[in-house]
Amino acid sequence: MKQILDAILAGDxxxxxxxxxxxxxxxxxxxxxxDEQGIFEGMASKDKDPRxxxxxxxxxxxxxxxxxxxxxxxxxxxxxNTVWTSIFEPVSTFGFLERYGxxxxxxxxxxxxxxxxxxxxxxxxxxxxxxxxxWHPGDEVVAHCLSVELESxxxxxxxxxxxxxxIWGFETNFGGLAHIALVKSNQLMPKAAxxxxxEAASPGLVNSTAYRQLVSRNGAGMKQGDNVLIWGAxxxxxxxxxxxxxxxxxxxxxxxxxxxxxxxxxKMGAELIINRSEENWQFWKDEHTQDPKEWRRLGAKIRxxxxxxxxxxxxxxxxxxxxxxxxxAARKGGTIVTCASTSGYMHQYDNRYLWMNLKKIVGSHFAxxxxxxxxxxxxxxxxxxxxxxxxxPLEEVGQAALDVHQNKHQGKVGVLCLAPxxxxxxRDQELRAQHLDQINAFRGV
Numbered sequence: 001m002k003q004i005l006d007a008i009l010a011g012d013x014x015x016x017x018x019x020x021x022x023x024x025x026x027x028x029x030x031x032x033x034x035d036e037q038g039i040f041e042g043m044a045s046k047d048k049d050p051r052x053x054x055x056x057x058x059x060x061x062x063x064x065x066x067x068x069x070x071x072x073x074x075x076x077x078x079x080x081n082t083v084w085t086s087i088f089e090p091v092s093t094f095g096f097l098e099r100y101g102x103x104x105x106x107x108x109x110x111x112x113x114x115x116x117x118x119x120x121x122x123x124x125x126x127x128x129x130x131x132x133x134x135w136h137p138g139d140e141v142v143a144h145c146l147s148v149e150l151e152s153x154x155x156x157x158x159x160x161x162x163x164x165x166x167i168w169g170f171e172t173n174f175g176g177l178a179h180i181a182l183v184k185s186n187q188l189m190p191k192a193a194x195x196x197x198x199e200a201a202s203p204g205l206v207n208s209t210a211y212r213q214l215v216s217r218n219g220a221g222m223k224q225g226d227n228v229l230i231w232g233a234x235x236x237x238x239x240x241x242x243x244x245x246x247x248x249x250x251x252x253x254x255x256x257x258x259x260x261x262x263x264x265x266x267k268m269g270a271e272l273i274i275n276r277s278e279e280n281w282q283f284w285k286d287e288h289t290q291d292p293k294e295w296r297r298l299g300a301k302i303r304x305x306x307x308x309x310x311x312x313x314x315x316x317x318x319x320x321x322x323x324x325x326x327x328x329a330a331r332k333g334g335t336i337v338t339c340a341s342t343s344g345y346m347h348q349y350d351n352r353y354l355w356m357n358l359k360k361i362v363g364s365h366f367a368x369x370x371x372x373x374x375x376x377x378x379x380x381x382x383x384x385x386x387x388x389x390x391x392x393p394l395e396e397v398g399q400a401a402l403d404v405h406q407n408k409h410q411g412k413v414g415v416l417c418l419a420p421x422x423x424x425x426x427r428d429q430e431l432r433a434q435h436l437d438q439i440n441a442f443r444g445v
Contacts, residue, residue: 001024001027001028001179001418003021003022004021004072004126004418005072005418005420007021008072008074008124008418009420009424013138014138015136015137015138017138018124018125018126018137018138019127019136019137019138021126021137023061023070023126023127023180024061024180025060025061026058026059026060026061027058027059027061027178027179027180028056028057028058028059028178028179028394029056029057029059029116029174029175029177029178029179029180030054030055030056030057030116030117030118030177030178030394030397031054031055031056031057031059031114031115031116031117032053032054032055032085032086032088032093032114032115032117033053033055033113033114034094034112034113034114034115035113036053037088037092037094039052039053040052040053040087040088045087045089046405046406048086048087048089048405049398049402050082050083050086050087050397050398050401050402050405051398051399051401051402052398053086053087053088053398054086054117054397054398054401056394056395056397057114059114059116059178061180062109062173062174062182063106063109064127064128064129064182065106065109065129066129066130066131067129067130067131067132067184067185067186068128068129068132068182068183068184068185069125069126069127069128069129069132069135069182069183069184069185069188070125070126070127070128070180070181070182071121071123071124071125071126071141071143071180071181071183071188072123072124072125072126072179072180072418073121073122073123073176073177073178073179073180073181073417073418074121074122074123074124074197074198074201074416074417074418074419074424074425075121075122075123075196075197075198075200075201075202075391075414075415075416075417075419076118076120076121076122076176076177076178076201076414076415076417077118077120077198077201077202077204077205077388077412077413077414077415078397078400078401078403078404078412078413078414078415079119079120079205079206079236079404080340080342080404081119081167081169081170081205082117082118082119082169082170082177082401082404083401083404083405084170085115085117085170086117086398086401086405087405090345093115093170093171094115096166096170096171096172097110097111097112097115097171097172097173098111100166100171100172103149103164109173109174110172110173110174111173112173115173116169116173116174116175116177116178117169117170117175117177118169118175118176118177118178118181118415119145119167119168119169119170119175119176119204119205120142120143120145120169120176120201120202120203120204120205121142121143121176121181121183121201121204121417122140122141122142122191122197122198122200122201122425123140123141123181123197123417123418124137124138124139124140124141125137125138125139125141125188126180128185129185132185134185134188135185135188139188139190140190140191140425140427141188141189141190141191142188142189142190142191142192142200142201142203142204142376143168143176143181143183143187143188143189143204144187144189144204144205144208144366144367144369144372144376145167145168145169145170145187145204145205145208145366146159146160146165146167146168146187146366146367146368146369146372147165147166147167147168147171147172147183147184147187148162148164148165148166148184148186149162149164150162151164152164158218158368159368159369160212160218160365160366160367160368167366168183168184168187169181176201176417177394177397177415177417178417179394179417179418186369187369189372189373189376190376190380191425192376192379192380192382193380193426193427193428193431194382194426194427194428194429194431194432194435195379195386195425195426195432195439196422196423196424196425196426197416197419197424197425198388198391198414198415198416198419198422199386199388199414199439200379200386200425201414201415202236202386202387202388202411202412202414203240203375203376203379203384203386203387203412204372204376205366206236206237206239206240206387206412207240207375207376207379207384208366208367208371208372208375208376209237209240209339209364209365209366209367210237210238210240210241210244210315210375211240211244211367211371211372211374211375211378212364212366212367212368212371213241213315213337213339213364214228214241214244214245214313214315214337215244215248216367216371218364218368218371219337219362219364220313220315220335220337220362220364222244222245222248222250222313223248223249223250224248224249224250225249225250225251226245226250226251226312226313227250227251227253227302227306227309227310227311227312227313227331228241228245228250228251228252228253228311228312228313228314228315229253229255229302229311229313229314229315229326229329229330230242230245230252230253230254230255230315231255231314231315231316231317231318231322231326232255232256232317232318233252233254233255233256233261233265233270233273234254234256234261234262234264234265234387234410234411234442235387235410235411236387236409236411236412236413237317237339237340238254238315238317239264239268239387239411239442240384240387241315242254242265242268242270243268243269243384243385244384245270246268246269246270247378247383247384250313251271251272251306252265252270252272253272253273253274253302253305253306253311254270254272254273254274255274255276256273256274256275256276257275257276257277258275258277259275260410261410262275264410264411264441264442267437267438267441268438268441272305272306274301274302274305279297279298279301281294281297281298281325282294283295283321283322283324283325284321290324290348292328292350294325295324295325295328295329296328298325298328298329299328299329302329309331310329310330310331310332310334311329311330311331311334312330312331312334312335313330313334313335313336313337314326314327314329314330314334314335314336314337315337316336316337316338316339317338317339317340317341317342318340318341318342318343319338319340319341319342319343319344319345319347320341320343320344320345320346320347320348321343321344322343323336323338323347323348323349324347324348324349324350326349327349327350327353327354327359327361328349328350328353330357330359331357332357332358332359333357333358333359334357334359334360335359335360335361335362336359336360336361336362337361337362337363337364338361338362338363338364339363339364339365339366382431382434382435385435385438385439385441386411386412386439386442387411387412387442388411388412388413388414388442388443389409389410389411389412389413389442389443390403390409390413390414390443391413391414391415391416391422392413392414392415392416393415393416394415394416394417397415400413400415410442411442412442
């Protein structure tokens, strides 16, 4: 790997020189092990520790198939799917790999006794398989995490509807928390020239998810003038939703947990902030019963901030804890768009507020290639900015995942893979200087 890293750090290595580099037979990667699926059995979710299940192993380089690419990974990031994989919830991801292994000989490569995790990367293309013409060795890239086969007609209007749609590094093997990643070539996008490796790696999954969920016609279809309630508005996902609302002429109503996170939202241009630690909502009286009075208190707070208006869109991802309140808070004819359930998957809400007020619940899951490309284009133009707050070395991925599991982070948590230190990889210093304040917003600078 030293020759590969030296070539990247040199900055002037030609495509021909990259193509001539010898690929290693093995590389370092963060894995979970199939024979450890039961290590947290009987424990509450909050007590499961990713440091015990995530391992840094030497693994064999897989076969490179048609339409695929090897990427030298300079940096990656932590997503909730890495946390879920590490604690084997809601199911073990080895079931995904086993099913993928049954569809084709190339799929069979993924069914291993270990799972290389990670659904983000920035890095450099090392080699491409047959049929790849748009990408070449030496290209600096990021990857979105949609893996599709596209052999069914169902996926050709919206690739997220492909029956063999998977999330790379979560439902497939050979993910981005490693020195080398195996991706489909149609996952690749240009790396933003004004960002460091770790900054460029952090938006992938959450930026594309927020774009589809809020902006795309496949999600909420946000328009100018919309009021948008955003839970966790300074987080890895909510931070992008806040930026899209501000940039798109909507009015974000940002829900955060403390004043520091409120300050981050203000730096992004948001003005209407709700500090939930001050409001102390108790949406649930007990494990089985919600309190509609608390929903009304949320609605009253929103109208106080907006001058009497309810929200057109609720950007939902906490799930069980907030979903009843979200359905209540949306205006008549409004939309609750949901992409996750970090506080619990079994949602409860009062359906009278939905059907009698003609509201809509829209499910949104990641993004197709076009949506991901558009979201990445806005990053590259400096119109949307990464939400990176902290970066760990690859050897400390367990701690990084624990931070996310325990919600001790803000924005995204990055991971250095091959990059020896933070701050490398910037190619456009002028554009960086123009946006440095926004880039640093999540770092508390």
